[in-house]
Amino acid sequence: MGGKDDGDSLPDIVNTCFLLQLLLRNFMVTLAGKKLHIALVGNPNSGKTSLFNTLTGLNQKVGNFPGVTVDKKTGSISLDHTQKAELIDLPGTYSLYPRRADEWVAYKVLMNADEDVKADVVLLVADASNLKRNLLFCSQIIDLKIPVVMALTMNDIAARKDIRIDIQGLEAELGIPVVAVNPRKNKGIAELKKVLLQVSRQQGTVHTREFIDTRKLAPESVEQVQRILPQLSDYATIHHLINHEQFPLEQQVQDAIEQAETETRFNPTKTQAEEIMQRYHRIRQIMQQNVLEPGPLEKKLFTEKLDAVLLHRVWGYVILLAVLFLLFQSIFWLASYPMDGIEWTFSQVTGWLNNTLPAAWWSDLLVNGFVAGLGGIVIFIPQIMILFGLITLLEDTGYMARISFLSDKLMRKVGLNGKSVMPMISGFACAVPAIMSARSIENKKERLLTILVTPLMSCSARLPVYTILISLVIDDKYYFGFLSLQGLVMMGLYFLGTAMALIVSYVMKWFINIKEKSFFILELPTYRAPRWKNAGITMIEKAKIFVTDAGRVIIVISLLLWFLSTYGPKDRMEQVENKYAALIAKEPQHEDSLQKQLSSEKLQHSYAGILGQAIEPAIQPLGYDWKIGIALITSFAAREVFVGTMATLYSVEESDDNSSLRQKMETARHKDGTKVYSLAAALSLMVFYMLAMQCMSTLAIVKRETKSWKWPAFQFVYMTLLAYGMSWITYHIFS
Structure with a gap:
């Protein structure tokens, strides 16, 4: 009987094994097909951004984390030929x-x-040259009992400091995989992907080892909360005791945790202090066993020698001014060639379309609405790419942090501190992320002042306005063979905007009544060689954002303006057409000149012309005509729209003219025959755009950051009045 049972059960065992093998295979296929989510974390300046860019390349998206105005960078990576993953770059932080x-x-x-x-897996970036500090954050993540892989960066700097790390010993002590990588040289990246894949397929495996015994920190409290939330690790339970109000828990659970805190007399401050002491005690043991560091009398690093020059009380400021000077010279010098090529191309395309397409409303819309607006976008891409590329190189080398350090003394005199410099310099690119980055300023008054003055920094949206106006009224001449006069004027505008921001901050600091002590603590990163690939990726991404975000607005407004400047009240338009039909019939030999006059007069009687002429009395003291008035109104959607507006207005007025926008603006005249874009008027207009709050997105982000409409309303009023007053002064000085 027993033998028969054994014989009958053998096929069942084989079938069961086969079935299990099949289920396992299907599970692996399913797992391979599922897109993993990997959270990239680490201390600031640990090489996190470098690793993110190397792993994702151009497969990146930038947005906001849900519910908060914090940059959310995500990217797609392939761990092998079957497994895709989404890498989420979390903001840098020193601890939990x-x-x-x-x-x-x-x-x-x-x-x-x-x-x-x-996040399915956590990829922790740790700086090998400063491992002790990085291990605190690492140890906390380990005790959360979530899958984690450590990427050890800055190994070349550690080697230059004569720091030797036993990676296998470190792995054994921490109980997690450790992979040495160099994102700049693409070293260790393949191995890192392989380890991430292995760890992702072991999800659910419980970490048996703890870095420290977190339960002993508050045993009774942990036990009570784990009865409510049994899935939590001991360390996660402690964090629920400290911060449960910030977590999305049902009210019943919140109340139960609160009761547990009270009953067990849980002391969060004492628990946190005890935890940090225990962690650093264990970290010191690990460092002694696995890290060989040189003595304190070792020679200075290259970084320290360079800082002796770049942070010098005299030469440091001279070098800073020279760097900024070269930055603005390069924007004009390097961008001039591609910009000339783009301008010529659009001129040829416009001419070809005018000669090829039949005379109809849709062809007029295409040429004078869409193509004119598109030309106003594309021509400025080279300058925007160069500006962002150079700023990226300054950040990459570590010099941008030194600018903050050098500026702290000046910033404090006007009510700010050195940390205000980073948002203000970022404001040269765009005020929206710059204002968001002011969160790093702990002092409330200094943060508010930074938010209020950052929009005075000349952002990249002003660059198209500056460029076209400078090219109209400033000679293209060079001093000593390399100093561009146009570049010097551009730099002057940027410096004037910065000076106005400092003056406004100095005045406002006496009126904003927030008393709070301020401290300036800044970690200076090590100098590194710039990564040209990283700069290239940033340039392409910023160009894409400009074309898709600003470009959409410009195109829509260009098309809307085409309609407003082509059509008007029926009786007025008919009256103009009848007038010139009679004149052409009477003087057919002057038909070409009469057609141009007809186009000009129709534009004046269009909806756009009526609007522009209504506001003309308010802007005439600044030297502007009604067409510039229309551009000032449309620019409140986005400053870049100025160029698209002028392109559309002049194209509608002179629809058969294939000359470039710059040529059309250069020949524009007032009724008395004087130039519209004289030196005085152009400088006045540049000053207005430099100081005015013409950005709805910035106002929205200020409201979000200050949680009140009071400050954006104040900002809009003071910047508009300041712009009008300074433009009036400028116009009358140069008239």
Whole structure:
């Protein structure tokens, strides 16, 4: 009987094994097909951005984390030929005890308390040259019992410091995989992907080892909360005791945790202090066993020698001014060739379309609405790419942080501090992310002042306005063979905007009544060779953002303007057409000149012309005509729209003219025959665009950051009045 049972059960065992093998294979296929979500975390200046760019290349998206104005960078990577993953770059943070809004974003994702962003695996970036500090954050993540892989960066700097790390010993102590990488040289990236794939396929495996015994920090409190939330690790439970109000929990659970805190007399401050002491005690042991460091009398690093020059109390400022001077000279010098090529191309395309397409409303819309607006976008892409590329190189080398350090003394005199410099310099690119980055300023008064004056910095949206106006009234001449006069004027506008921001901040500091002590603590990163690939990626991404975001607005407004400047009240338009039909019939030999006069008069009687002439009395003291008035109104959607507006207005007025926008603006005349774009009028207009708050997006972000409409309303009023007053002064000085 027993033998028969054994014989009958053998096929069942084989079938069961085959079935299990099939299920396992299907599970692996399913797992391989599922897109993984990997959270990239680490301390600031640990090489996190370098690794993100190397892993993702151009497969990046930039947005905001749900519910907060914090940059959310995500990118797609392939771990092997079957497994895709989404890499989420979380804001840099030093520990799991957040203080700023961006640190809270990273914290909630790691605590699995973010309802929109979930991570299957954590990729932790640690700086090999400063491992002790980085291990604190690492140890906290390990105790959360989530799958984690450490990418060890800055190994070349550690080697130059004569720091030797036993990676295998470090792995054994931490209980997680450690991979040495160099994103700049693409070293260790293939191995890192392989390890990430292995760890992702072991999801669910519980970490048996703890870095420290976190339960002993508050045993009774942990036990009570785990009865409510049994899925939490001991360390995650402690964080729920400290920050449960910030997590998306039902009210019943919130109340139960609160009760547990009270009953067990849980002390968050004492628990946190004890935890940090225990972690650093264990970190010191690990460092002694696995890291060989040189003595304190070792020779200075190259970085320290370079800082002796670049942070010198005299030469540091001279070098800073020279760097900024070269930055603005390069924007004109390098961009002039591609811009001339783009301008010629659009002129040829416009001429070809005018000669090829039949005379109809749709062809007029295409040529004078769409193509004219598109030309106003594309021509400025070279300058925007060059500006962002150079700023990226300054950040990449580590010099941008030195600018903050050098500027702190000056900033404090006007009510700011050195940390205000980073948002203000970022304001040269765009005020929206610059204002968001002011969160790094802990002092409330200094943060508010930074937000209020940052829009005075000349952002890249003003660049198209500056460029076309400078080219109209400033001679293209060079001093000493390399100093561009146009570049010097451009730099002067940027410096004037900065000076106005400092003056306004100095005045405002006496009226904003927030008393809070201010401290300036800044970590200076090591100098590194610039990564041209990283600069290239940034340039392409910023160009794409400009074309898709600003470009959409410009095209829509260009098409709307074409309609407003082509059509008008029926009786007025008919009256003009009848007048010139009679004149052409009477003087057919002057038909060409009469057709041009007809186009000009129709534009004046169009809806756009009526609007422009209505506001003309208010802007005439600044030297502007009604067409510029229309551009000032449309620019409140986006400053770049100025160029598209002028392109559309002049194209509608002179629809058969194939000359470039710059040529049309150069020949524009007032009724008395004087130039519209004289030196005085052009400088006045540049000053207005430099100081006016013509950006709805900036006002919206100020409201979001200050949680009040009071400050954006104040900002709009003071900047508009300042712009009008300074433009009036400029016009009358140069008239």
